[in-house]
Amino acid sequence: MTRALRLVVPLVALSVAWPNVASAAGGVRPLPASGFTERAGSVSVSGGRLVLRGRAAAGTAMSGTSFEAVSVRVRFAGRRCRGARAMAVVNGRARVLQPRRGSWRTYRLASAPSLRRRTFALRLRAGHRCRLLVRRPVLHLVAGRTFAPPAPRPSPAPVHTIELGAAIAWRNVSAIPGYADLFLRHFSHMTPENELKMNALQPRRDTFDFVEADRMVDWAVAGGKQVRGHTLVFKHQTPGWLTNPSLTDQLTGEGDLDRDKLLSIMRKHITTVMRHYAGRIREWDVVNEPLRPDGSYNPGIWLDTIGPEYVEEAFRSARAAVPDARLCLNEIGAEVPNRLADALFGLVERLKAQGLIDCVGFQMHVNAATPPALDALQSNLQRFATLGVDLHVTEMDVNVSQLPGGTAEKFAVQARIFGDAATACSRVPACTRFTTWGTTDASTWLGPEAQPLPFDDALAPKPAWAALQRGLAGG
Numbered sequence: 001m002t003r004a005l006r007l008v009v010p011l012v013a014l015s016v017a018w019p020n021v022a023s024a025a026g027g028v029r030p031l032p033a034s035g036f037t038e039r040a041g042s043v044s045v046s047g048g049r050l051v052l053r054g055r056a057a058a059g060t061a062m063s064g065t066s067f068e069a070v071s072v073r074v075r076f077a078g079r080r081c082r083g084a085r086a087m088a089v090v091n092g093r094a095r096v097l098q099p100r101r102g103s104w105r106t107y108r109l110a111s112a113p114s115l116r117r118r119t120f121a122l123r124l125r126a127g128h129r130c131r132l133l134v135r136r137p138v139l140h141l142v143a144g145r146t147f148a149p150p151a152p153r154p155s156p157a158p159v160h161t162i163e164l165g166a167a168i169a170w171r172n173v174s175a176i177p178g179y180a181d182l183f184l185r186h187f188s189h190m191t192p193e194n195e196l197k198m199n200a201l202q203p204r205r206d207t208f209d210f211v212e213a214d215r216m217v218d219w220a221v222a223g224g225k226q227v228r229g230h231t232l233v234f235k236h237q238t239p240g241w242l243t244n245p246s247l248t249d250q251l252t253g254e255g256d257l258d259r260d261k262l263l264s265i266m267r268k269h270i271t272t273v274m275r276h277y278a279g280r281i282r283e284w285d286v287v288n289e290p291l292r293p294d295g296s297y298n299p300g301i302w303l304d305t306i307g308p309e310y311v312e313e314a315f316r317s318a319r320a321a322v323p324d325a326r327l328c329l330n331e332i333g334a335e336v337p338n339r340l341a342d343a344l345f346g347l348v349e350r351l352k353a354q355g356l357i358d359c360v361g362f363q364m365h366v367n368a369a370t371p372p373a374l375d376a377l378q379s380n381l382q383r384f385a386t387l388g389v390d391l392h393v394t395e396m397d398v399n400v401s402q403l404p405g406g407t408a409e410k411f412a413v414q415a416r417i418f419g420d421a422a423t424a425c426s427r428v429p430a431c432t433r434f435t436t437w438g439t440t441d442a443s444t445w446l447g448p449e450a451q452p453l454p455f456d457d458a459l460a461p462k463p464a465w466a467a468l469q470r471g472l473a474g475g
């Protein structure tokens with residue numbers, strides 16, 4: 001049996017006029033002024049009180065019950081009410097009311113029981129001088145049995161927060177009009193493209209130059225952005241004094257670099273740079289690209305001189321330098337299951353077991369002619385998520401230069417690839433960051449033919465931008 005509950009909305013009265021809104025008169029309290037902004041002058045019921053916008057959805061706005069009827073008391077006020085008409089609309093069905101001037105008339109308006117979503121609106125057609133006063137609306141609520149709350153809508157799984165980042169080149173901030181705004185408007189994280197690399201920060205042995213990097217980091221932080229420290233140990237973009245043996249001899253006067261010397265250079269670099277930015281940069285790519293496509297370690301000065309343990313040593317120094325920093329390993333070509341991803345998985349697993357790593361970066365430099373499949377991206381991320389580390393897409397761009405067809409077709413393919421990568425990230429809760437390697441095609445490390453970014457060279461959004469947003473929202 002259905003028991004009707006009566007909910008009497010506390011003495012609320014309002015005045016609705018159309019097209020102009022008039023205030024309520026003598027002893028009648030209007031709804032908040034903001035409620036009167038709706039031009040149609042319609043009133044709806046929500047949460048047991050009258051408001052001027054929105055709908056009363058059974059089961060939500062009224063806590064599991066819904067109104068089956070509404071009583072309103074209405075009257076006209078004002079001098080020019082001849083010919084004025086008032087209308088009550090319940091669930092879209094209009095009923096003409098005939099309010100009088102001077103005395104209240106009560107109407108009980110029933111809603112159709114079969115409808116799950118119930119709306120109630122009052123409309124007045126009148127001249128400027130005539131006002132409709134509505135007093136003490138009574139909602140006749142019925143317990144959920146008669147009007148069941150709406151069936152839950154099948155909705156995609158809730159998407160966790162994924163922060164959007166971009167790599168920025170500091171010189172472009174002043175060189176390209178609109179570049180700074182584009183970044184500040186759309187992204188919450190900044191990766192300096194080259195400014196934090198070792199050749200930039202330690203151009204001479206033991207001499208650190210933070211001038212430009214400081215400007216850039218401070219600019220981003222002042223703009224409310226988070227900064228990713230990219231990168232502490234990388235085989236490329238090392239200073240000449242380190243990689244050129246004759247220069248090394250000259251500059252250090254210490255003869256060949258041996259394992260211990262390079263270890264101490266590495267530790268000092270990590271410690272000095274991280275401490276310099278402590279409080280401003282929370283997250284570092286401690287080691288960049290340590291592996292090769294076949295899964296072996298990437299040759300270069302670090303591996304060749306120190307041996308594969310340089311990776312672990314670097315993370316150990318970073319952990320000791322700033323214990324609360326987030327430490328990431330960033331890799332290229334490991335975004336889909338392959339030998340490199342397998343080797344990376346093992347390496348991360350070992351680092352994690354020692355408490356040395358917090359996040360893994362997947363660069364995602366994609367050639368649009370050989371795109372990764374959504375399933376492959378997703379299953380790879382899911383596998384890495386089992387390690388209990390955060391996963392970041394760190395450098396995504398999609399080079400379209402090898403695609404056939406015109407620009408529109410190329411950009412459509414590119415949009416799908418960006419969308420797939422973002423969708424994969426949205427489906428794996430551990431994937432919390434999505435960073436593109438640049439913002440606009442006007443400035444990319446891949447050259448103008450590549451057109452690899454979500455904004456074109458005039459800084460206008462490309463199809464990839466919308467696809468990226470859709471993907472991050474769950475695809």
Ligand code: XIL
Pocket residue numbers: 193194288332363395445
């Ligand atoms: C690139 C920069 O974008 C270029 O400007 C620079 O000349 C070379 O390095 N993987 C990385 C990035 O981790 O550091 C690289 O950045 C791109 C590939």
